[in-house]
Amino acid sequence: MSESAIIELKNATIRQADNIILTDVNLKIEKNEFVYLIGKVGSGKSSLLKTLYADLPLRDGGGSVAGYYLPIIKRKQVPFLRRKIGIIFQDFQLLTDRSVKDNLEFVLKATGWKNKKEIENRIVEVLEKVHMGNKGYKMPHELSGGEQQRVVIARALLNSPDIILADEPTGNLDPETSDELAQLMMDISKNGRTVIMATHQHDLLKKFPARTVECIDGKLVDKSAPEFIPEVANNESEINQ
Numbered sequence: 001m002s003e004s005a006i007i008e009l010k011n012a013t014i015r016q017a018d019n020i021i022l023t024d025v026n027l028k029i030e031k032n033e034f035v036y037l038i039g040k041v042g043s044g045k046s047s048l049l050k051t052l053y054a055d056l057p058l059r060d061g062g063g064s065v066a067g068y069y070l071p072i073i074k075r076k077q078v079p080f081l082r083r084k085i086g087i088i089f090q091d092f093q094l095l096t097d098r099s100v101k102d103n104l105e106f107v108l109k110a111t112g113w114k115n116k117k118e119i120e121n122r123i124v125e126v127l128e129k130v131h132m133g134n135k136g137y138k139m140p141h142e143l144s145g146g147e148q149q150r151v152v153i154a155r156a157l158l159n160s161p162d163i164i165l166a167d168e169p170t171g172n173l174d175p176e177t178s179d180e181l182a183q184l185m186m187d188i189s190k191n192g193r194t195v196i197m198a199t200h201q202h203d204l205l206k207k208f209p210a211r212t213v214e215c216i217d218g219k220l221v222d223k224s225a226p227e228f229i230p231e232v233a234n235n236e237s238e239i240n241q
């Protein structure tokens with residue numbers, strides 16, 4: 001496996017139980033890269049992400065994430081791998097019975113933070129990163145969908161993970177809010193994190209261009225690789241320029 005890549009899959013097969021979802025998956029992502037993961041419904045995006053955070057086992061092929069070699073990762077090592085990864089899902093999954101701050105405090109305490117002042121400081125820091133510094137006292141139902149997702153991003157940042165895996169984080173949001181969130185995810189990656197963001201919203205790719213990989217016909221295709229040639233040219237004049 002490569003020294004510089006923080007995420008690497010080599011000839012990997014992605015499975016859901018006994019079903020093969022993707023084969024011959026080769027993917028190498030360097031530190032601080034931002035990568036879009038696209039593909040039709042059911043094409044395997046979530047399964048790929050789940051394999052990277054060791055929710056699905058990698059039985060065929062090689063793969064390493066943040067220094068952990070996935071084919072032989074032990075169950076007791078998985079929490080340590082997960083501390084290096086912040087995971088963001090489409091449905092916000094905040095605890096509805098407590099404030100934003102208490103949601104974040106819950107996660108910090110569950111991951112071993114004890115010092116009250118340090119906990120308070122970290123909560124303020126991450127909320128400021130997502131421009132929610134003044135909303136810590138609010139209950140989740142008092143926030144818009146976009147604001148809730150910002151809190152979820154803040155929650156993913158709490159333990160300063162090297163990697164953020166986001167599975168359609170803008171899926172439930174209106175276009176303007178999606179744009180703001182995509183911009184925020186890009187800023188997060190510029191500040192020293194590797195981000196993979198699965199999305200169906202292809203307009204984001206145009207507005208905020210970045211490396212793009214696609215799950216298609218049981219394979220993973222890197223659309224930014226030099227050897228990738230689009231099958232159908234959208235606009236001939238563009239090509240001829």
Ligand SMILES: Nc1ncnc2c1ncn2[C@@H]1O[C@H](COP(=O)(O)OP(=O)(O)OP(=O)(O)O)[C@@H](O)[C@H]1O
Nearest residue numbers: 016017019021039040041042043044045046047048
């Ligand atoms: N727990 C499971 N057991 C068996 N098969 C599953 C399971 N979860 C998903 N699958 C199947 O795996 C395939 C890939 O699903 P996956 O959720 O990875 O796709 P996706 O690209 O993320 O789709 P979406 O865009 O809807 O989120 C689908 O055919 C799906 O039915």
